[in-house]
Amino acid sequence: MKLFDVYPLYDVTPVKVEGCYVYDQSGQEYLDLYGGHAVISIGHGHPHYIEKLKTQMDAIGFYSNAVQNPLQVEVAQKLGALSGCDDYDLFFCNSGAEANENGLKLASFDTGKSRVVAFKNSFHGRTSAAVAATDNPSIVAPINAQHQVSILDLGNTEQLEETLQKGDCCAVILEFIQGVGGLDQSTEVFYQDVAVLCKKYDVKLIADEVQSGFGRSGEFFAFQKYNITPDIITIAKGMGNGFPVGGVLVHHSIEARYGMLGTTFGGNHLACAATLAVLEVIEKEQLMAHAKEIETYFREKALPFGNRVTVKGRGLMLGLDLGYDVGALRKKLIYEYHIFTGGAKNKHVLRILPPLTIQKPQIDLLFEALHKEL
Numbered sequence: 001m002k003l004f005d006v007y008p009l010y011d012v013t014p015v016k017v018e019g020c021y022v023y024d025q026s027g028q029e030y031l032d033l034y035g036g037h038a039v040i041s042i043g044h045g046h047p048h049y050i051e052k053l054k055t056q057m058d059a060i061g062f063y064s065n066a067v068q069n070p071l072q073v074e075v076a077q078k079l080g081a082l083s084g085c086d087d088y089d090l091f092f093c094n095s096g097a098e099a100n101e102n103g104l105k106l107a108s109f110d111t112g113k114s115r116v117v118a119f120k121n122s123f124h125g126r127t128s129a130a131v132a133a134t135d136n137p138s139i140v141a142p143i144n145a146q147h148q149v150s151i152l153d154l155g156n157t158e159q160l161e162e163t164l165q166k167g168d169c170c171a172v173i174l175e176f177i178q179g180v181g182g183l184d185q186s187t188e189v190f191y192q193d194v195a196v197l198c199k200k201y202d203v204k205l206i207a208d209e210v211q212s213g214f215g216r217s218g219e220f221f222a223f224q225k226y227n228i229t230p231d232i233i234t235i236a237k238g239m240g241n242g243f244p245v246g247g248v249l250v251h252h253s254i255e256a257r258y259g260m261l262g263t264t265f266g267g268n269h270l271a272c273a274a275t276l277a278v279l280e281v282i283e284k285e286q287l288m289a290h291a292k293e294i295e296t297y298f299r300e301k302a303l304p305f306g307n308r309v310t311v312k313g314r315g316l317m318l319g320l321d322l323g324y325d326v327g328a329l330r331k332k333l334i335y336e337y338h339i340f341t342g343g344a345k346n347k348h349v350l351r352i353l354p355p356l357t358i359q360k361p362q363i364d365l366l367f368e369a370l371h372k373e374l
Helices: 047-059 070-083 096-111 128-132 157-164 188-200 222-226 269-284 287-308 327-335 360-373
Strands: 014-018 021-024 029-032 088-093 115-119 149-152 169-174 204-208 232-235 246-251 310-314 317-321 349-352
Touching (some): 088 096, 115 157, 149 157, 157 169, 188 204, 269 287, 287 360
Parallel strands (some): 115 149, 169 204
Antiparallel strands (some): 088 246, 232 246
16 A cells, blocks of 8 residues: 555655754754644644643543543633633634534534635635635535635625625635735724624624634734634644644534534543643743744844845744745755745745744744845
């Protein structure tokens, strides 16, 4: 048997990690400015994280959701307190796609409607409804396209209201910072309009915080910059620092019913231990404030490039728009400078999603390489 070959792989085999660095089998050190798709929030191999998982493994690693798991309650309480979202209930799952899938299902259950509104250059996952709401026809199979989804222009309030007033929409799903699309954001006015229109037409607002959550934007959630209260918040990636875990935060106004959602592995004991460790480190090391501080430094380092480089995004969810296809540059950064970065649907954007523990000297390494190449 061989692997189902769907990934274009770089010729790097990591065997060891520490902090913001990855090491291959020859001992070569790589600076990780991509965090494994924004997953590594508190750094590779954080001692508190490792200890928490080891201790939990010695006790119990897994049992199903047919029994009490006090760790789930502990995570919910800690997450509510640190994020400021105490008026939500937490449903555990295993990934961002699954979180969005369940969020869309909840919106449809609650409203009795079926159409979903998403936005151009969005990415919400690769499961059935989530991929249908993703603006990338190449990954939407015919079976997914049967979902009722309207892909609208980000920032176009008139177009949004024309769609919602038809009365068949259950949800608007929105990344407040588009990740895969290329770090685009709309205006505060538009985001406020979205919230108002969702209330007006009985449509659930789903904040997709899978990539932007857990402090990456500088706030705990990216939507919090705009004083908006989504009906549903979806989370994953940085939530487990590499351990597969996701979740749906459901506003108290949406009623839970037995059997409405379900999962085998979601919220297992190890997933809860990983999430608790992440929350504790974010709080203790003040990583949200640190993300804002490093963003400011990052933008200062980009100033000498003038209009040749545009910095996009917020916190440590950043992009560098260089005005040309960065594919070759990304390869050079890996093989010559030993720096991991990310690409985007917008091929001009170099995506920077490092661990939230990144320090200024490590940002310097990127810009030293960019000065040589640009």
